[in-house]
Amino acid sequence: MKYLYLVVFSLCATFTSAQNINGLENLMPWPKQIEMKDGKFRLTEGFVLGMTELTSPRLCKASTRYIERLTNRTGLFLDQNIITAADTSRSADLQIQVDRIGQVELGEDESHQISVSASGVVLKAETDIGVVRGLQTLFQLISVDKVGYYLPAVEIVDDARFQWRGLMIDASRHFHPVDVIKRNIDGMEAVKLNVLHFHLCDDHGYRIESKLFPRLNEVSSDGQYYTVAELKDIIQYAADRGIRVMPEIDVPGHASALLKAYPELGSKDTTYYLSRNAGVFDPTLNPIIDETYTFLDQLFGEVISIFPDPYFHIGGDENEGKHWDENEEIQAFMKAHDMHSNHDLQTYFNQHLFEILKKHDRYMMGWDEIHTDGISKETVIHSWRGGGQSLADTTTLFNAARQGFKSVLSNGYYIDLMYNAEDYYRVDPYFGYELDEEMKANIMGGEATMWSELVTPLTIDTRVWPRMAALAERYWSPVDTRDVRSMYSRMNKLSLVLEHYGLQHISAQEKILRNLANSRAIEPVRVIVDVLEPMKGYTRNAGGFMYDVFDPYTKLADATLADAMAARDFAYQVEDYQRGKVDSKAMMAQLKLWVGNDDALQAAIKVSPILAQAKEHSTNLKLLSEDALVAIDYIDSGKKAPKKWYKQAVSHLEQAKIQDGRVELQVIAPVSELVEMTQSKSSVQN
Amino acid sequence: MKYLYLVVFSLCATFTSAQNINGLENLMPWPKQIEMKDGKFRLTEGFVLGMTELTSPRLCKASTRYIERLTNRTGLFLDQNIITAADTSRSADLQIQVDRIGQVELGEDESHQISVSASGVVLKAETDIGVVRGLQTLFQLISVDKVGYYLPAVEIVDDARFQWRGLMIDASRHFHPVDVIKRNIDGMEAVKLNVLHFHLCDDHGYRIESKLFPRLNEVSSDGQYYTVAELKDIIQYAADRGIRVMPEIDVPGHASALLKAYPELGSKDTTYYLSRNAGVFDPTLNPIIDETYTFLDQLFGEVISIFPDPYFHIGGDENEGKHWDENEEIQAFMKAHDMHSNHDLQTYFNQHLFEILKKHDRYMMGWDEIHTDGISKETVIHSWRGGGQSLADTTTLFNAARQGFKSVLSNGYYIDLMYNAEDYYRVDPYFGYELDEEMKANIMGGEATMWSELVTPLTIDTRVWPRMAALAERYWSPVDTRDVRSMYSRMNKLSLVLEHYGLQHISAQEKILRNLANSRAIEPVRVIVDVLEPMKGYTRNAGGFMYDVFDPYTKLADATLADAMAARDFAYQVEDYQRGKVDSKAMMAQLKLWVGNDDALQAAIKVSPILAQAKEHSTNLKLLSEDALVAIDYIDSGKKAPKKWYKQAVSHLEQAKIQDGRVELQVIAPVSELVEMTQSKSSVQN
Known part of the structure; x- marks a missing residue:
């Protein structure tokens, strides 16, 4: 007997039995195509994993993690432990075949095919990053019957729907130590996410060690920041899992930390303080003095020397420009340059930043507000306001995509706001407007944001997980994977799997x-x-x-x-x-x-x-x-x-x-x- | 009414009600002198902590931790948060008075006095390290009644019984990441321990970044070692809590990791491997070639440049000398130098190490076996074998102390062996032999050992804690603090306090x-x-x-x-x-x-x-x-x-x-x- 479960889930809330059958109840994100077969592959102590084509450090490390998780999950004393390039047995129980070494960059191939039969398992992918993705599915497939642990016989063909599947962590409002970030990266690996957006500078603190501007650490961090070595460690840790890390330095608003250290760059002659509460604050960089751009050129350069990712996030949000309004020189400058609003001035500022980042070989990305006339089409628009009040509003995303900007959706994915998983799950980057193929191609994906005003290292896991798995499914799985009850059922089962990966959302x-x-x-x-x-x-x-x-x-x-x-x-x-x-x-x-x-x-x-x-x-x-x-x-x-x-x-x-x-x-x-x-x-x- | 509970506990197991009265049931280690009074100091949101004499960074950080733990424990939105040198209110609810800044070194003054009345709290100490100790007591005193949280009125005079109160963590058999070490240091702070003995090199791996000998990291660590920056961070973290960190590089036996990287220093011409099991292995440094001492001089020098503590542990245990017996040149050397046993040869080796360490301004410490004729009296003997089979055997400790060696007891404190807390609690460095004052002065204290063959980062907290609190009481509290049921009762209540400090033994x-x-x-x-x-x-x-x-x-x-x-x-x-x-x-x-x-x-x-x-x-x-x-x-x-x-x-x-x-x-x-x-x-x- 043979079941064929193509992914055809209706939008109404009928319960989908395919997603609840034995062996598949942990699967999240749900695969693109899945076909159940007869039989079970038994997991035994003699289990052998072998890379039958190319190997890579990423492949060895990911395989080692798989073996370690497998032994810890099942209690089986496996013969293998640290997988090296020498583990190339062609008679291995789990054969891993890969064509080339992947690059941790936007658009890299993550597709893979899994074939489990009673006699063995084959995992094929074009890149080793595809293998990393497939290994997560193979861990989620671990099942139990009276005899012991097994993988159900199954054929899976899988690939990502969106190329940008992100989680933003705000380490400025509350600082989150390296181990917190690493275990969240482990969770991201488990659910096939591929971008960690690291919000590292805001009104509450600057969180990157700076050799060029040590006052950022001395007076603007409360002693809490990542050293360069720690950041490089995090970036490598993510890269091993096929995850990009993109930094954000939020300017020209959200600048209290920058201006506490360097008040001469501010738009107002005042004493600046680190913010301790939530909200939108007034401190704003002065966009009409050269010193600001010299500073940002150097600061961005220093940050870029740590983060290899081609994308650099400049924030750009919530600048109400109050200090601009109060500054006579700025007002005179605007008049002289025929600028009619603070938006014009911020565009002027962003154009400078665009050039600085271009010099540093980086694409500029920023929140909705940077989408103004006069900004380069090479800029990536990060939609957070949507356009209206609704969680599912994709207006600003649509507008950006329509005008030819690459864009990423975060409106509807503000998980710090603590809506139910289903509320976020229902939001789709392609919903809300009619999109042609070009617009669809411009919409790169989605990103959940964990702003941390009310979130500490103790609670952050409980706020991100397991809900993040539902969003990962939204970004990875076919558009019609939408059954809410099935989502909750699998998410809550996956919760224990996520705990195996080291997350502490339960404990x-x-x-x-x-x-x-x-x-x-x-x-x-x-x-x-x-x-x-x-x-x-x-x-x-x-x-x-x-x-x-x-x-x-x-x-x-x-x-x-x-x-x-x-x-x-x-x-x-x-x-x-x-x-x-x-x-x-x-x-x-x-x-x-x-x-x-x-x-x-x-x-x-x-x-x-x-x-x-x-x-x-x-x-x-x-x-x-x-x-x-x-x-x-x-x-x-x-x-x-x-x-x-x-x-x-x-x-x-x-x-x-x-x-x-x-x-x-x-x-x-x-x-x-x-x-x-x-x-x-x-x-x-x- | 006024109760006076001097610490008079009989050796028999009668239940001591003094240790079970409301407000004191979390106290561990039990203080030297404690006098209950009438009244309660109410904890409110307006609670203010002030340093009324000298301040220091250690004092500010410890006070900040106290405030943070207090707010998290009680849910009170306290007015204070980060305590700085400006917090010197003389009308503070908790007044902290300190005479001088302490040094994180053996024998530093840790005494303190606590006075709680309905109107306020005073914590006095000679050094800021004494304040760190007293703040733990003040956290343990937090009590509950129908009105809310309070500290019971009490007068406490407290001081350490032993100056060396240690926990050894073996990071060689299983590697324990920085966050694991830090949270264990937090636990040590909670129970007034003052030495972290860091076992960093054994047959299973070398765990320190080495710039001089990179092969130690490349081939002898499985990629798992602490960077220099991480170790310095750990040492500072410990110093903030008045805790010394002493490194151990175990030689000449337990040398598989050293010899896998540098086999030319071995006593046998063979291929060396990292050990994966438990036991005593044969690989041993060659003590008759100059290269060995040149290597150790440089290696120790590199390690010493990281660890400021004046004590350096050379291991020296379990060298069965099999490879020495098999090596003809070594045998000839022994004959030529009139050495009759491997002990003589090891003494020769240790004498060289003593000189190397003297040059680097360090005291040499080693396990029992280094206690041979001909070894300098400046050496510290770390007693682990006891002398017989019993947990409470203090023979080797006694022998060392009698002969004028400073010594530390670990026999009876091998907590990795998973005996009950009471079994360890009953062992006392002063028991077993009649000691005169000089011998007592030679016995510096005790140290629990967490060898990690069967212990991973996931389980180490559950193996160390809360039992370690009972041993901390043995090392800190008066000798007659011995009631086992009281110990268990308080230890299990303290367990929740330890969890507040970040330990994960429950979760x-x-x-x-x-x-x-x-x-x-x-x-x-x-x-x-x-x-x-x-x-x-x-x-x-x-x-x-x-x-x-x-x-x-x-x-x-x-x-x-x-x-x-x-x-x-x-x-x-x-x-x-x-x-x-x-x-x-x-x-x-x-x-x-x-x-x-x-x-x-x-x-x-x-x-x-x-x-x-x-x-x-x-x-x-x-x-x-x-x-x-x-x-x-x-x-x-x-x-x-x-x-x-x-x-x-x-x-x-x-x-x-x-x-x-x-x-x-x-x-x-x-x-x-x-x-x-x-x-x-x-x-x-x-």
């Missing part, structure tokens, strides 16, 4: 839970946290000044995740129940657990003041769960609930909308569904 | 449990792991060749801890029950949980082959628990159990001694106690 959350519980007995805290989500968008940090970067990020909101999976699973149960697909049993078990949890949580709060923010949420969860249980009774018995009860239930739902601890209870919507169902007799579609 | 174990469970539902696995301990001493890795360094350390044995606390707590319950102190209720609840766990565990094994090693242990735990429940029935009802049942129970106990997965069930002894009690009618002392 970091548990660490915070232990502090909240003031004990190792975290279950009652976990139960409430699993139905809470932090306030979304820019609302948690109201006005940007509710938190500064030194505040504790170890509280209730920091323990909650962007996707409260217990609440989501419950919502799915309610949905299935409404459709008559399941009975009320599982829902009721969950509801009773929630009711019973309140006592335990209130007791925990008594020995842990930091947990007090969960108090009302727990009470509300109990009330709502009790109401839901009653509602189910009415629904199951086909009786309409009395108005008095209904009104009280509605008032409980209203009361549950509190935001104590900057978090929100996520069971309100599904419980509301149940409560509403009590008012109509035939609500369950049996 | 790393859970990571392994998730892999064993193949799921996040780890409870059944945790229940069995909590009653298992890895085989102790050198038995787990039978012959040294059962494991190599590339094997998986993610299995059942690696999930278990040196102290199976659930089993220990149960044993304490049985002990208290035997003495008539408690009834059988808690025991029975625990036993029923164990009985019930077996079904869940057997189900987990079906979806996780790596967990199969727990199968028989779980069955045995169930059988023993069932027997124990029956036994309690007999005991509680005053009836003697029938012989047939007794025989079967004894056979279950026998059968439970299996070592599947290289681990042992720890409930055998207490269950055996209960089973034996069924044979005597009046066994419970009511």
Whole structure:
């Protein structure tokens, strides 16, 4: 028997059984083409990996990582350990065939084919980077039956949909040490991402060792920056995984750190300070003095000497130009040069930067705002504003692509805003406008951004992962890979795989839970946290000044995740129940657990003041769960609930909308569904 | 009312209530003198720390860490964040007074006094290192009541008992990246340790970047070594915490890594390989050629240029001299120089090293074997063999001290051997022989050793911590701080504090449990792991060749801890029950949980082959628990159990001694106690 699962997922939310069959439930990003076969390749201690054509250091290292992960995952004492160029057995169980050594650069071939049969595994790719991608699939394929570990027999043909599949990490607002960056690169490897965009200079600090401008380290970093050696180490670490690293120095706004060290380059004669809060700040480079360009030429040159990638990000966002408006010389200069707005002046500034970067052999990339008349078409436009208020707005991306600019989409991928994975997953760089082939070619891909005002080295993994895997699927997999339930199912299974790669998104959350519980007995805290989500968008940090970067990020909101999976699973149960697909049993078990949890949580709060923010949420969860249980009774018995009860239930739902601890209870919507169902007799579609 | 708790703990195991009163249950090491007072100092967001005398960078950094940990622990949005020399408020809540800047060197003053009252906190010390020590106590004092967080009013006078309180980390057998070392230094800070002994060269690899001898990195490190910049960073990180870092280059034996790179320095004309297993290997430097000393002079010089500490460890252990015996030139040399044994030759070698190190202004330190006639009294003897087989044997330490050598004890502190914390805790550098004051002065302290044949970056924290806190207490606290139950109680509470400092001993174990469970539902696995301990001493890795360094350390044995606390707590319950102190209720609840766990565990094994090693242990735990429940029935009802049942129970106990997965069930002894009690009618002392 032979199953053929071509990737045909409808846009509606039907459940796709192909993505849930044994052996494939960890697969993410979902491959371009996958064909199941009969049979299993058994993993044994005698497992041998061999490179049957060309070898390369990247190939050896990636193979070594595969062997190490395999032995640690399965506990098998494998014969092989460090793979070298001598491992070329043609009778190997896993044969790796590659045509050439890939370059870690935009557009490099990442395609590969995997063939697993009972007798062995073949992984073919044009480049060793394609092999790196394929090895991740081979790790995700590891399956279990009563006999032991195996890979299911399968034929996979795979390739990236977009050539730019990025994650931006902001190391300025909160600094993230090298090990944090490296484990995130490991996670990127796992899900086939290929660009780390490193945001290294902002109002909060300059994070690169500078020999030319040591004051950037002395006064503008709080002692927290990467040495040149560390950055080179990170870049090599990424290159081993086929991942580019692009630096960003954000100018002319977001310049507090630059100007604290070198105030003479500012547009205002003032004392500059490092920002400690969130927001848009006024310090701006002075675009009309030569010293600014001399400085940037040297600084960019120094950064470029570290980062080999041909792309260089100049930021360029959120310059409101207040200090330009206040500066008489700048105003006179603008008049003299017939500039009518700050946009014109910023274009003038960007044109200089374009020339500087051209001299250094770099493409200039910048956020939306640099897309003005007069800017070279060789510039890459990084769309972050979209154009409207919606997460899925691709207007600025479309405009750039239409006008012939290469562009990358980040609007809709601001994962620091803590929307649900599905909200980001639904956004597609090709959606929103009708695109011709040229425009499609101009849209290079997407990039998730982890701005770090509210994110520390302890919490960053929990904010990026596992959601990043869903976005990686958006950037890698065919456009019609869109089933949300399947995405969640695979993402949550992949979560354990990501932990094997070294990420700490599970353990970091548990660490915070232990502090909240003031004990190792975290279950009652976990139960409430699993139905809470932090306030979304820019609302948690109201006005940007509710938190500064030194505040504790170890509280209730920091323990909650962007996707409260217990609440989501419950919502799915309610949905299935409404459709008559399941009975009320599982829902009721969950509801009773929630009711019973309140006592335990209130007791925990008594020995842990930091947990007090969960108090009302727990009470509300109990009330709502009790109401839901009653509602189910009415629904199951086909009786309409009395108005008095209904009104009280509605008032409980209203009361549950509190935001104590900057978090929100996520069971309100599904419980509301149940409560509403009590008012109509035939609500369950049996 | 005022309590005075001078530290008077008897050697017997009576429970010391002083160490269990509210506010002090986290204290470890226990202070020299502590006096409880009435009142509580409330921790609030307005909390201010001020240095009222001298400041120093170390003081500012330590204070900043205190503020950061305090805010993260309590969730209080403190006004202060980065503490600078400007923070000198004399009305501060926490006033820090220090007389001089300390030196990170042996014998520096670490004493301090803490005074907490309702109105404020004063921390006085002669040196800023004393302040670093005191700040750890102030963090451990953070307590909770219904109102919030507070420090209990208390007067503490504290000082170190021993000046050398060390942890040795072996980075040769398994390499441990910088972040692993740093977080272990954080743990050392928490428990007032002051020496990191860094074992950097052994048969398995040379771990220091070498510009003079690059082959050490190219062929003798598997690519895993610390750069000079990383080591300097580690040393500064330690110095900020008042911790010395002493390097060890182990010679003339343990030389496989040196000789793989430079075989011409070997005593045998052969090809050398990096060792992959545990054991004592033959490769040995050639002590009769000048090239050896020229090489070591340069190599030591290079290492010394990185490590400022005046002590340099040359290893010197386990040289069996096989290659010396086989080398005719060496034999002729020995004859010509009237050397009668390899010990004489090694003395000759060590004398050269002594001169080399003297030239480089360093004291020579080495393991027991360097203590021979003819070695300078300026040498420090590091006692690891003890003299006999017992963990508590201090013979070689005593011999060295008696002969006027400075010495440090590590026999009895080999924590890699995975004995219980109490076994190490009972060992004391001053026990075993009668010592006069001079001999006591010669014994500088103790050092725990974490040899890393079976320890990876993932598991090292779980092997060192929290046990290391008990040893830190041995080295710091008064000799009569010996109550084992109090030690366990405080150690397990401190465990959460250590996690705040960044250690991963809790989360790393859970990571392994998730892999064993193949799921996040780890409870059944945790229940069995909590009653298992890895085989102790050198038995787990039978012959040294059962494991190599590339094997998986993610299995059942690696999930278990040196102290199976659930089993220990149960044993304490049985002990208290035997003495008539408690009834059988808690025991029975625990036993029923164990009985019930077996079904869940057997189900987990079906979806996780790596967990199969727990199968028989779980069955045995169930059988023993069932027997124990029956036994309690007999005991509680005053009836003697029938012989047939007794025989079967004894056979279950026998059968439970299996070592599947290289681990042992720890409930055998207490269950055996209960089973034996069924044979005597009046066994419970009511």
